[in-house]
Amino acid sequence: MVQIRPATPDDTQDIVTLLDALIAAGKRTIPGDEAYVRAHYTGGTRLVTHLALESDRVLGLQVLSRSDGASPYGTPEGWGAIGTHVHPEAGGRGIGRRLFVETLAAARAAGLTEIEAAIGLHNVEGQAYYEAMGFRTWRTTSERNCKRFDVTRATPLG
Template sequence: MEIRKAVPADAQAISRMLGTLVSAGKRTSRADEDFVLATYIENPEGILCVLALDEGGGLLGFQSVVRTSAGNRYGTPEGWGFIGTHVAPEAGRRGVGSRLFEATRAAAEAARLPAIEAFIGATNVEGQAYYEKMGFRTYRIADGAICKCYRLA
């Protein structure tokens, strides 16, 4: 498995993968290329968007962390990181999320973030279990979501 930073040319593959998650009922947010570029790859608050690729270069998953600003839509404290993790349905349970988080954690530490928040749907049991396994702990509940925090400082 190759782990590398996402570039604009990856937007189409990421968009396709997110579309499969929408079709599988595992995502409700937008999945188009413009959204991918603005939210994950070229976000001015972005710290890192990292991909996991199989031996043939196929996308297994990606993870993004951005620095939060005041008044963000999730209510995450200003200056924290906000993380999103997306793994292709066929790539589950292969260590993709763990490998992605190694790179994300290192980037968050280098950016001197005090903490990272994951905003996980209350019914997303897989997502909650993943973040718990990575060391995130529940610290608040908001708008039908479980908010887990990973403290860096």
């Protein structure tokens, strides 16, 4: 049974293992070593990182940060910035949806009104996932399709 919980620094190596599996499957190009994970998923300026676990194996994660306006993706200051990663062997099991329920609650608790997902133009699975969650394209760059979610709307999932 899949359980969702916030990540802690003790989860760093398990998150590295997940990111390595995504790199090996060609679904991630950014390295995910321990220093990167500590800076972006278990520490740093994130608001929360939720993990999806089954038998203590990390099957997915979703991170939510508050943009300071200096985002490499151009996320507006004060908006949430979201990232989602699901193990290549765990796709299609509803893990992303379950993670987003928890992340949306955290976004509301933090007073965010908008969340942006900056997805690579060729990441068809990522585009479809965020559309299914209710994110809508609001701008496109040369490398990314940027989708936004209105946190204040009544229906949490599209």
